Amino acid sequence: MKNLTLADWDSAKLTIIHISKNPQLMPVITCNCIFGFIAQGSGEWELHHTPLLHHKNIFLIVRDPINIHVTQEPSSECLWIYCNVSFDNTISEPLEPLIFYDAPKHWLTLMDNINTQWEMHTDASKYKTKLYLAELIYEMYTLDSNRLHEEQLTSQTLDYINKHFHENLSRHTIAEKMNYSVSYLSKQFKYQTGYGLIDYLLHTRIKHAKRLLVETHHSIQEVSKQIGYEDSSYFTRLFKKHTGLTPGQYKRLYLPTSLVLNNPNFELKSSDVFNQGPLYNDNCYQYEGGFLPMKFNWNHTIVASFVLCAALLLTACTNNDTTKESEETMVYHSINGDITYKKNPQRIVTDFYLGYLLALDVKPVGSNEAQLKNPYIPEKDKKEIEVIGDSIEKVLSLEPDLIITGNKEMYEQLSKIAPTIYIEYEENIPKLIKEFGIILNRENLAQEWQKNYQQQVQTARQKIARIIKPEETITVMDILDGKGTITIYGDGYTGYPVYTGLGLQMAPAVKAETTIKTPWVQISSEKISDFVGDRVIVARAADTPKVDFTTAPVWKSLDVVKNNEVYEIDNFKFWFTDPISVIGQMNDLTDLFIERANDKKTK
Structure with missing residues (x-):
């Protein structure tokens, strides 16, 4: 892979598409370059499926293919500039991502200036935006040569560990591969990332083990071998030391069995938060400290x-x-x-x-x-x-x-x-509210709620009956999951207020691919046309840019787009499935349909 130079940027054509504090890219946005800055704080980000651990200021610039996914929402300030960049024809090979793990804080000031000018939307501000961005690029490439070398060495070490974690690695074998002494490499890696070489290796192995346990049907022995441990008993002890659970317990806990564990698109709490203060031994990788598992991690010892x-x-x-x-x-x-x-x-x-x-x-x-x-x-x-x-x-x-x-x-x-x-x-609110009425000794209130709920359902259905024909089909999807996939919902989660609440019809493919137990399916963007109905409800995060479906690839040729029947909703608001939320969601959807119908009449 080729490292960019200042001369390359001098001849480049750069167009800013969007600037925001959200690091996730929507699959429908065309973008081949990102400038990102994460200020002082701790967290873990994933770039090209490679974790980026940081506890200091981190700056990165990365070119195609883009895939940045947040696995832990950081407590620190961040800013991201999404761009399209084209270089002269002499650059045809993939470009090496450039990451600075202790970036100067004034770089964030430059990025703030870029954002301020960007939001003004004037010709002068556009010109200033490019000037500030040029200054940022200049600053980046005029760092001390030794400093730049150290940044690149850390990036290469991270990349090597993430590609070879399943092999028999130690500090010595990693240092040998990087052509540096153990002491020098360990010191630089620790300084740049805040973590020791073996600490990060263990973190990576446990991370992959968690994924394999939940996403595959591999046995514990197979998972153990795939992450680099021939002794499955040792792996089990190590896994429990880090997570508080055995691999079998973790697999049962995080397979889809409840509201939070089932939902494919919601990760409010951090997963795999890496604790500092580990100790290691080159021979057996003994470790003190560990990970905080996702969702509920009750302290068993207490x-x-x-x-x-x-x-x-x-x-x-x-x-x-x-x-x-x-x-x-x-x-x-x-x-x-x-x-x-x-x-x-x-x-x-x-x-x-x-x-x-x-x-x-x-x-x-x-x-x-x-x-x-x-x-x-x-x-x-x-x-x-x-x-x-x-x-x-x-x-x-x-x-x-x-x-x-x-x-x-x-x-x-x-x-x-x-x-x-x-x-x-279970996705049956009237049944559950009746059960809670029994538990709480409030059966009369539960009956009153059910009557009120049915009245609100009938009122909402009557309002949209004048707009949506009985034979029309609806597709509910979430296009922002951070992994380039699209989640299609059946009669559950985001789809519940649409299908059970408002009584609308699913598109045939949605009905065929989803079930009551698994009311969702994930597809690639190329398959959207197979699932869209007469109307499409798209869930997206409130802080992400709105999508122009009339120009977006895959979407622009669809009849549902040409007919202006794509409706956007807040994916966080529609994640909740409870008595209070579902009534609010049905009302929001009803207002959305009525507003669109009225807009069409006035045009």
């Missing part, structure tokens, strides 16, 4: 510390008057057996079911972060509800008298803290 306390509490409860107990408790017949708890619990903790509780006028004391960010739930209703995060200690500190969870794997751990009811998630 629970054991409170078993005695729980036993004492249970003993105290048995000393209460039997008659009084029968008056104040109730029994719920769950799939895990009979659960006895207070008849009107006052301190409930729930992970996935916040919307159900609030719909029945019950405010829990704790819930997870994703549910508390639900835009359909009024802020006043969220007050005084604490984020439980991934800490079982936090749940314990809230002193709950009832826990309602959708996490089957954590049922036993949670049940040691308080009576715990596991509710298996």
Whole structure:
């Protein structure tokens, strides 16, 4: 691969397409070059499927093919400039990405200046934008030659580890391949990335193991060999040390079994966050520290510390008057057996079911972060509800008298803290709200909610019946997943308010490829035409640029685009499936259809 020079840029033709703080590219945007700057902070980004670890200012420029995917939302400031660049005909080979792991902070100032001028949309500002960008490129290529060499050495080392992690590597073999001494390479790599060579090798192996466990049918032994460990027992011990789970437990936990684990496009919480402070040994790669697994990672060791306390509490409860107990408790017949708890619990903790509780006028004391960010739930209703995060200690500190969870794997751990009811998630809101009415001793409120829900459904359907014919088909898709694929939804998740709520018809291919258990399918952009119906609802992130479908490749030739029947929605708002959200989503969709119909009449 060829390294760009300042002379190459001098002869280049560069056009800025978009500038934003979102590092993900939509598949429909044509772009062959990115300038990116991530300010002081920690995080992990993925470029061409190669992780970019950083704990200092990082600047990068990369050419075709583009594939930047965020695996952890960083806490730091970032800015991305999406461009098209063409060089003279002497450059035909692929170009080496250029990454600076400790970039000067004033480069971010230059990029801010570029963004400011870009947003002004005047001829003068366009000219200044190019001037600032030229200054940035000049700064980049006039760094001290030794500094530039160190940056390139780190990039090459990262690339080598990511391509050969399955081989028998050590600090010595990596240094030998890079033609440097172990001490020099280790020092430079540590300085640039913040991590040791073996630390990063272990991180990479565990990362690939997680993917293989969830995305393939390989056995534990096969996964172990594919990431470089012949001894599957050692791999199992190592994996558990890093994740807190055995490979088998991790596979069962992260296969699609609940709302969060099923959804193909939502990753609010970080996955594979790399802890600092590891120790290593060249012979056996012993490691202290580890990873924080995605979604729920309850601290298993804490629970054991409170078993005695729980036993004492249970003993105290048995000393209460039997008659009084029968008056104040109730029994719920769950799939895990009979659960006895207070008849009107006052301190409930729930992970996935916040919307159900609030719909029945019950405010829990704790819930997870994703549910508390639900835009359909009024802020006043969220007050005084604490984020439980991934800490079982936090749940314990809230002193709950009832826990309602959708996490089957954590049922036993949670049940040691308080009576715990596991509710298996399903795409049937009226059925679940009835069940919650029983659990919360609010069956009358649940019945009232169901009546109100049916009324709102009928009202919404009547409104759109004048616009959408019964035989028309609808396709719901998400075109921003960071991996160049498109997610088509059936009657679940983003598709639920469309098909179950508004009663609209799926396109034939969508109906054929999705099921109730797996209400989504992922396709490449080339197959869009096979799945589009008479109308298409496209979900995208609110901070990404709107797409001009009339000029976008693949899309512009579709009848649904020519007929102006593509509707854009916020993919985060439509991720939630609960009583409160679905009503809001149906109303938003109804307004969207009516607004488009009115616009067509006026033209």
